Amino acid sequence: xxxxxxxxxxxxxxxxxxxxxxxxxxQRATLARWLALAGALAGFLVSLPLFTQFNNxxxxxxxxxNLPWIESLGIRYHLGVxxxxxxxxxxxxxxxxxxxxxxxxxxxKRAGHYMAAFLIMSGLINGAFAALDAILFYVFxxxxxxxxxxxxxxxxxxxxxxxxxxxxLYTLLGSLLMLVAFIYLYFQxxxxxxxxxxxxxxxxxxxxxxxxFIAFFLSFAVKVPMWPVHTWLPDAHVEAPTGGSxxxxxxxxxxxxxxxxxxxxxIVPDAALQVAPIMVGLSLVAVVYIGLVALVQxxxxxxxxxxxxxxxxxxxxxxxxxxGSQMNVWALEGALVQMVSHGFISAGMFxxxxxxxxxxxxxxxxxxxxxxxxxxxxxxxMMLFAMSNSGLPATSGFVGEFMVIMGAVQVNFWVAALAxxxxxxxxxxxLWMYKRVIFGEVGNDHVEHMQDVNKREFLVLAILALAVxxxxxxxxxxxxxxxxxxxxxxxxxxQSKL
Amino acid sequence: xxxxxxxxxxxxxxxxxxxxLLVILMLDLxxxxxxxxxxxxxxxxxxxxxxxxxxxxxxxxxxxxxxxLFVDDPMADIVKVAxxxxxxxxxxxxxxxxxxxxxxxxxxxxxxxxxxxxxxxxVSAGNFISLYMGLELLSLSLCSLIALQRDSVKxxxxxxxxxxLSALASGLLLYGMSMVYGATGTLDLATVAKAVxxxxxxxxxxxxxLVFIVAGLAFKLxxxxxxMWVPDVYQGSPTALTLMIGAAPKLAAFVFVIRILVQGLGAxxxxxxxxxxxxxxxxxxxxxxxAIAQTNIKRxxxxxxxxxxxxxxxxxxAGTPEGYASALFYAVVYVLTTLVGFGILxxxxxxxxxxxxxDDLKGLNGRNSWYALLMLLALFSMAGIPPLAGFYAKxxxxxxxxxxxxxxxxxxxxxxxLIGAFYYLRAVKVMYFDEVQDNSPxxxxxxxxxxxxxxxxxxxxxxxxxxxxxxxxxxAMQLSLHSL
Numbered sequence: 011x012x013x014x015x016x017x018x019x020x021x022x023x024x025x026x027x028x029x030x031x032x033x034x035x036x037q038r039a040t041l042a043r044w045l046a047l048a049g050a051l052a053g054f055l056v057s058l059p060l061f062t063q064f065n066n067x068x069x070x071x072x073x074x075x076n077l078p079w080i081e082s083l084g085i086r087y088h089l090g091v092x093x094x095x096x097x098x099x100x101x102x103x104x105x106x107x108x109x110x111x112x113x114x115x116x117x118x119k120r121a122g123h124y125m126a127a128f129l130i131m132s133g134l135i136n137g138a139f140a141a142l143d144a145i146l147f148y149v150f151x152x153x154x155x156x157x158x159x160x161x162x163x164x165x166x167x168x169x170x171x172x173x174x175x176x177x178x179l180y181t182l183l184g185s186l187l188m189l190v191a192f193i194y195l196y197f198q199x200x201x202x203x204x205x206x207x208x209x210x211x212x213x214x215x216x217x218x219x220x221x222x223f224i225a226f227f228l229s230f231a232v233k234v235p236m237w238p239v240h241t242w243l244p245d246a247h248v249e250a251p252t253g254g255s256x257x258x259x260x261x262x263x264x265x266x267x268x269x270x271x272x273x274x275x276x277i278v279p280d281a282a283l284q285v286a287p288i289m290v291g292l293s294l295v296a297v298v299y300i301g302l303v304a305l306v307q308x309x310x311x312x313x314x315x316x317x318x319x320x321x322x323x324x325x326x327x328x329x330x331x332x333x334g335s336q337m338n339v340w341a342l343e344g345a346l347v348q349m350v351s352h353g354f355i356s357a358g359m360f361x362x363x364x365x366x367x368x369x370x371x372x373x374x375x376x377x378x379x380x381x382x383x384x385x386x387x388x389x390x391x392m393m394l395f396a397m398s399n400s401g402l403p404a405t406s407g408f409v410g411e412f413m414v415i416m417g418a419v420q421v422n423f424w425v426a427a428l429a430x431x432x433x434x435x436x437x438x439x440x441l442w443m444y445k446r447v448i449f450g451e452v453g454n455d456h457v458e459h460m461q462d463v464n465k466r467e468f469l470v471l472a473i474l475a476l477a478v479x480x481x482x483x484x485x486x487x488x489x490x491x492x493x494x495x496x497x498x499x500x501x502x503x504x505q506s507k508l
Numbered sequence: 509x510x511x512x513x514x515x516x517x518x519x520x521x522x523x524x525x526x527x528x529l530l531v532i533l534m535l536d537l538x539x540x541x542x543x544x545x546x547x548x549x550x551x552x553x554x555x556x557x558x559x560x561x562x563x564x565x566x567x568x569x570x571x572x573x574x575x576x577l578f579v580d581d582p583m584a585d586i587v588k589v590a591x592x593x594x595x596x597x598x599x600x601x602x603x604x605x606x607x608x609x610x611x612x613x614x615x616x617x618x619x620x621x622x623x624x625x626x627x628x629x630x631v632s633a634g635n636f637i638s639l640y641m642g643l644e645l646l647s648l649s650l651c652s653l654i655a656l657q658r659d660s661v662k663x664x665x666x667x668x669x670x671x672x673l674s675a676l677a678s679g680l681l682l683y684g685m686s687m688v689y690g691a692t693g694t695l696d697l698a699t700v701a702k703a704v705x706x707x708x709x710x711x712x713x714x715x716x717x718l719v720f721i722v723a724g725l726a727f728k729l730x731x732x733x734x735x736m737w738v739p740d741v742y743q744g745s746p747t748a749l750t751l752m753i754g755a756a757p758k759l760a761a762f763v764f765v766i767r768i769l770v771q772g773l774g775a776x777x778x779x780x781x782x783x784x785x786x787x788x789x790x791x792x793x794x795x796x797x798x799a800i801a802q803t804n805i806k807r808x809x810x811x812x813x814x815x816x817x818x819x820x821x822x823x824x825x826a827g828t829p830e831g832y833a834s835a836l837f838y839a840v841v842y843v844l845t846t847l848v849g850f851g852i853l854x855x856x857x858x859x860x861x862x863x864x865x866x867d868d869l870k871g872l873n874g875r876n877s878w879y880a881l882l883m884l885l886a887l888f889s890m891a892g893i894p895p896l897a898g899f900y901a902k903x904x905x906x907x908x909x910x911x912x913x914x915x916x917x918x919x920x921x922x923x924x925x926l927i928g929a930f931y932y933l934r935a936v937k938v939m940y941f942d943e944v945q946d947n948s949p950x951x952x953x954x955x956x957x958x959x960x961x962x963x964x965x966x967x968x969x970x971x972x973x974x975x976x977x978x979x980x981x982x983x984a985m986q987l988s989l990h991s992l
Contacts, residue, residue, distance in 0.1 A: 080974055081975060083907065120877075150894075152899075156888060174937070179930060193907050193910045196910075
């Protein structure tokens with residue numbers, strides 16, 4: 011089992027996390043940090059072969075591993091990735107490495123536990139992306155709530171308890187109904203939890219499809235999050251420590267969107283087609299309305315959190331643009347590119363805010379001003395992330411949004427026009443915040459005493475910046491991996507199950 | 509009495525248990541308080557030997573002996589072995605606690621073993637009479653155990669409540685049994701089953717009796733609307749006794765229900781299914797919602813128990829062998845989890861201090877992160893969050909009811925478990941997010957520390973590789989139910 015690359019990417023971080031946990035809380039913090047770094051690095055390295063050895067010309071699942079697990083309940087240990095899920099596993103392993111570096115000396119309280127929680131969560135997230143058995147997916151999907159709950163609650167800001175409980179219960183509500191949906195499908199598909207068997211079900215009546223879609227929707231829409239079930243995210247993001255925000259924004263939100271692609275669309279295509287106009291509407295509300303909400307935030311983290319919701323609105327928009335029963339290939343690929351790109355950008359933005367917070371201990375825009383005078387290198391990096399967040403060409407933020415808008419134009423001009431307003435609002439809220447924080451005269455004594463980034467911070471910023479630029483200049487590297495899987499998905503969804 | 513029926517081999521573990529128990533009772537008279545550890549050690553050895561005898565006489569078929577009074581089938585074996593283990597664990601967890609409170613007496617151990625004999629009898633009963641005898645032996649032993657702390661007003665009150673209400677429940681049961689006897693002319697479960705299936709029994713009388721029997725069983729399980737005694741007794745009893753009531757007896761009560769409803773009155777499944785649905789839904793709802801309002805952990809766990817009994821009933825409602833197996837699995841996992849939860853409470857209590865409010869858990873992670881982690885595993889397992897054992901328990905019962913197309917009931921169950929998650933999360937919050945209030949060191953005897961750690965880790969291990977235990981429950985149920 012451990013010769014399979016997918017098992018490796020799941021269990022390496024988990025085992026490393028347990029080792030880090032064994033070092034205790036504070037007594038051997040340095041050892042815990044280095045051990046965590048080694049674990050995260052190992053996790054990232056074992057995930058690389060997935061990317062390099064992935065066969066672009068091979069449709070369907072790769073690196074498949076299928077072992078019996080809980081036979082009495084019909085659950086199997088079935089792993090495999092296609093061009094879509096593979097990208098997120100690599101992205102997640104990469105983000106974990108960044109998170110460990112980001113929290114290095116910033117976290118002084120129970121550093122070992124902090125690092126362990128992130129490593130274990132990283133393994134669980136990889137498992138969720140790699141699982142091809144619905145219950146195996148569910149176990150990973152729900153299991154990650156436990157470390158995230160603790161991360162927000164222990165290392166979070168002042169309202170951390172409220173935020174962590176809200177995060178947990180919100181997410182649990184959705185996923186429990188999905189569990190019932192899985193069990194229902196188990197009996198329909200002939201006593202198997204294989205996701206591929208669910209997808210291959212030839213006939214599902216329309217009303218059942220709608221109910222199943224609602225169950226999936228509640229589960230994944232909360233995770234994405236879509237308007238109007240997004241309210242947990244600003245709370246969780248604002249109160250979470252920097253690393254928590256990075257992982258939440260970069261990865262866990264993507265699991266929601268991935269869930270739509272893996273479950274909702276292929277299992278109940280007719281219901282998806284039927285509710286597509288509603289989904290498009292909700293997505294546009296997220297893009298436009300949440301964009302406006304972001305504009306008036308006074309808290310930087312909250313602003314970026316709302317910006318995440320707005321950007322994820324683009325992702326769901328791209329997934330539910332149909333012409334007839336045909337999904338739009340541009341929009342779908344754009345949504346996927348946007349997901350990966352947002353992973354880098356949001357990690358970068360949250361890290362930047364974390365860097366400033368560590369120095370001034372405030373997230374209020376009003377408490378800053380003229381940071382560029384004191385931290386020129388930092389200001390340059392943050393400029394890049396801010397530009398990318400507002401969708402500047404040649405950065406990764408541009409590619410995805412552009413592709414989704416292109417797809418939208420083919421489907422409906424007005425949808426495209428509304429979606430395109432994000433280019434204005436995104437630029438407005440991001441750059442306005444940037445201007446108020448970074449430019450101008452030195453705002454106050456706290457800013458006066460700010461030190462520019464240290465080597466560790468520079469390293470994290472530089473790696474993320476390279477990723478953002480690289481993806482902006484050569485998106486083909488990612489798109490070619492997902493192309494065949496996207497086409498398969500579109501062909502599958504186009505077949506009615508009525 | 510037919511002499512050929514006098515095959516005592518299947519009851520060997522029980523006979524050994526009773527014999528050893530009488531020896532301990534006598535020996536204890538000659539032991540001074542300082543050497544009471546001998547009684548404790550002997551009790552553990554007795555349990556180990558009984559478990560060994562049980563395993564070594566294991567058969568994959570049912571043996572009915574003593575003119576049908578005693579049944580030895582795989583279900584009984586598996587549950588008995590679990591009960592020996594659970595009782596031993598309870599004794600280990602409670603030793604320091606009872607020592608600190610002056611209850612470290614021979615009676616504590618002999619009564620606990622008497623209760624176990626009663627449970628064994630319940631589990632292996634093939635006749636209403638032996639079922640009832642086992643039940644009373646259990647109830648009376650537990651009642652005297654609770655009252656053992658006789659200078660405590662709370663404990664005496666709890667014992668009184670337990671005694672009166674269990675007498676009431678027994679009365680209901682007996683009334684129901686007498687109806688069944690009136691309709692079928694027999695107290696033997698297998699003969700009753702034949703009479704009901706053959707249609708020779710008066711249906712009105714049977715259904716009438718069934719109502720009383722179900723009410724009595726619900727009383728014993730602590731299911732709504734017969735749950736009122738549970739919170740009071742859980743809270744009032746010394747924590748050691750709360751654990752003793754909440755652990756092994758739940759397993760015995762589960763088999764008790766299977767024996768009567770499935771093996772005796774299996775043909776009336778359509779009649780009791782509806783009653784159980786109401787009881788299960790009410791238990792899950794009232795248990796979980798009321799638990800939110802509790803600040804006393806023992807009371808909170810009592811309401812949580814009520815809701816767990818509701819979930820367990822879901823498996824029975826399914827009326828399929830898979831359903832019964834899932835309920836058995838649920839009961840085993842529930843007991844394992846309860847042991848950890850109360851084990852921690854016992855460990856945190858010390859002479860003159862009872863750990864029983866949520867505030868007493870404040871900042872546990874700062875005081876001792878290992879115990880906090882064990883408690884965290886127990887709480888998340890009760891909440892049914894994967895990858896802990898409790899998840900598969902909930903999963904299996906929900907799978908069983910979806911199988912008979914009761915999807916609405918599954919939806920109700922998951923919504924109730926969402927509500928339940930809130931108070932477990934609050935307990936985790938108190939341990940992990942709040943500041944330490946009481947910084948006194950936590951001392952646990954080494955044996956307790958070891959068993960508690962193994963017990964806690966088992967919840968996680970069973971969550972990662974549950975197959976063995978699930979398969980065992982499925983097989984035991986299939987083997988036991990097929991033979992009847």
